[in-house]
Amino acid sequence: MRITIVIAGLGGGGAERITVNLANAWARCGYQPSILTISQHSRPPSYTIDDAVTLRDIGWRRVATDDELNAFVVDPILQGLQSNGCNELITDLTLLALLRNAIVATAPDVVVSLIDQTNVRVLAAMADTNLPVIVCEVTDARRVLFRGLQRARDVFYRQAAAVVAPDPVIAKWFAGRGARAVAIHNPLLAPVDLVAVNNGSRRRVVTLSRLSIEKRADWLLRAFASIADRFPDWDLEIYGIGPQRNTLEHLAEDLAPPRRIRICGFSKDPYRVLAGADVFVSASWVEGFGNAIWEAMACGVPVIAMEAGPAVRRIVRHGIDGVIVTQNSVAGLAVALERLLNDEVERKSFAARAPEVVNRFSMQAALKQWDELLAPFHIR
Numbered sequence: 001m002r003i004t005i006v007i008a009g010l011g012g013g014g015a016e017r018i019t020v021n022l023a024n025a026w027a028r029c030g031y032q033p034s035i036l037t038i039s040q041h042s043r044p045p046s047y048t049i050d051d052a053v054t055l056r057d058i059g060w061r062r063v064a065t066d067d068e069l070n071a072f073v074v075d076p077i078l079q080g081l082q083s084n085g086c087n088e089l090i091t092d093l094t095l096l097a098l099l100r101n102a103i104v105a106t107a108p109d110v111v112v113s114l115i116d117q118t119n120v121r122v123l124a125a126m127a128d129t130n131l132p133v134i135v136c137e138v139t140d141a142r143r144v145l146f147r148g149l150q151r152a153r154d155v156f157y158r159q160a161a162a163v164v165a166p167d168p169v170i171a172k173w174f175a176g177r178g179a180r181a182v183a184i185h186n187p188l189l190a191p192v193d194l195v196a197v198n199n200g201s202r203r204r205v206v207t208l209s210r211l212s213i214e215k216r217a218d219w220l221l222r223a224f225a226s227i228a229d230r231f232p233d234w235d236l237e238i239y240g241i242g243p244q245r246n247t248l249e250h251l252a253e254d255l256a257p258p259r260r261i262r263i264c265g266f267s268k269d270p271y272r273v274l275a276g277a278d279v280f281v282s283a284s285w286v287e288g289f290g291n292a293i294w295e296a297m298a299c300g301v302p303v304i305a306m307e308a309g310p311a312v313r314r315i316v317r318h319g320i321d322g323v324i325v326t327q328n329s330v331a332g333l334a335v336a337l338e339r340l341l342n343d344e345v346e347r348k349s350f351a352a353r354a355p356e357v358v359n360r361f362s363m364q365a366a367l368k369q370w371d372e373l374l375a376p377f378h379i380r
Contacts, residue, residue: 001378002032004108006099006122008115009037010045012241012266013210014186014291015114015138020047021187022112025367027052034106038099038118046268056106058098068101069094080127086152089124099125110134110161110377116141120149123156132161132377138186139288140309141165142173144214154178162373166289169310182373185311186289187366190298190358191271203234205337206277206301208270208292209284211242216283216306218244218251223283223334225255231341235259239273241266274299278347279340283333284308290315297321297357302350304336315361321353 003026007019019035026033027050034054041059049055077096081089089096099122103111111133113122119135126133135157146153154177157163163179165171166186174181205224209215217238224236238248238261245263252261267273270292274280280296282305287293289311296303297315303322305312316322325336340347 001110001374002034002106002108003374004034004036004103004106004111006036006103006111006113006118007038008118009040009043010035010047010049011043012046012268014289015136016045017047017188017291018136018138018186019114020045020049021189021363022370023053024050025187025363034108036102036106038095046266054106056102058095058102060095060098064094064098069097073097073100076128077125080124084152084155086124086155088148089120089152092121092124096121096125100129103131104129110374112136114138116146116153117149119160120153120156123160124152134162134164134373135160136164137170137174137288138166140167140170140286140311142170143286143309161377164373167309167311167314170288182369184369184373185361185366186291186294187363187370188291188294188298188361189363191275191295194271194275194299201233203231203278203341204276205234205236205279205281205341206239206273206296207237207281207283208239208267208273208295209282211238211240211244211248213244214284214286215240215242215244216285217248219306219330219333220281220283221248221251221261222255222330223337224261225251226330226334227338227341228257228260230338234278234341236261237264237273237277238262239264239267239270270295271299274301277301279304279337281333281337282306282308282312285328287312294357294361297354300351300355302340302347302354304333304340306333315357317353321350321356 010016023033037057039060040057113119114136157179163174163181164184168183171181171183249263274296280301280303287308305316306325318324323336325332
């Protein structure tokens with residue numbers, strides 16, 4: 001079976017890791033996966049991709065050739081937009097044409113698209129091709145306003161072969177809007193041969209996330225800084241890239257004791273970062289699944305997670321392998337941090353149960369659900 005996976009790019013991030021994990025797994029199964037990026041250009045992918053996976057890039061933004069942008073390509077796209085009342089996407093017409101050409105050129109049996117804006121564009125681009133498109137939502141769409149394209153998403157998602165959501169509650173929400181929705185948790189690889197980071201006598205609070213507003217790494221920084229004087233043996237390490245990095249660096253300089261908070265940048269090997277961590281914290285207010293939370297628990301790291309939707313409440317079992325913070329404030333996060341940093345017995349208890357997440361949400365179970373979803377399209 002030929003599967004074309006479409007994503008904007010292959011930088012660091014949860015959706016990108018899902019893309020690579022799926023492509024690699026499908027290659028090992030004997031499928032013929034391709035990853036089509038929209039604007040990766042010559043940048044190397046952030047994650048290791050199997051040699052059997054074909055990589056293609058549209059190279060957006062660029063001028064389309066006559067073969068890519070002509071009446072034969074454009075007319076069905078325009079008719080699809082007009083018949084669905086989605087003329088707001090006409091401004092994307094050149095990109096839609098490039099997508100259509102590039103996807104068709106891969107001769108797929110099925111197309112799998114990731115992230116909301118790309119999903120809508122792929123569905124619009126594939127009008128009247130009869131190619132099945134499965135779209136994947138990676139966040140809790142109920143909690144995020146999809147500016148400008150909310151109605152277009154509803155319209156086009158109803159035409160998708162399936163909408164894959166990372167949690168049953170999110171899938172139910174999409175089904176209520178007319179989509180053929182199914183819940184499949186993110187396919188993540190369990191750690192192998194962990195080697196703990198030697199940090200001497202220092203204790204480590206760690207977070208990994210995109211450094212953007214919704215992840216609220218600044219909340220964690222403020223919460224840690226507010227209790228740091230009472231825990232002189234503990235440090236905070238913040239890993240990730242994103243628009244808030246500069247803000248976080250200035251906050252660390254202003255609020256924290258010297259060298260106690262480190263803004264560490266992106267790591268393509270989360271398990272190397274998490275090995276030997278004493279506590280993992282997620283301050284995000286919205287998560288579709290919570291890849292880094294799963295990975296931390298898989299490493300036996302107790303978790304503090306702010307309430308961020310149904311998937312996090314399923315992954316982190318409050319009082320068993322971590323703490324869910326329901327008080328939506330920096331002060332509430334600081335209380336949870338102080339609780340766990342103070343109590344080594346509780347940390348060890350949580351750490352002992354945390355790796356059960358590998359079996360509760362296994363890679364094998366996710367791939368089995370994907371196989372069942374793909375079965376009707378297994379033509380070749």
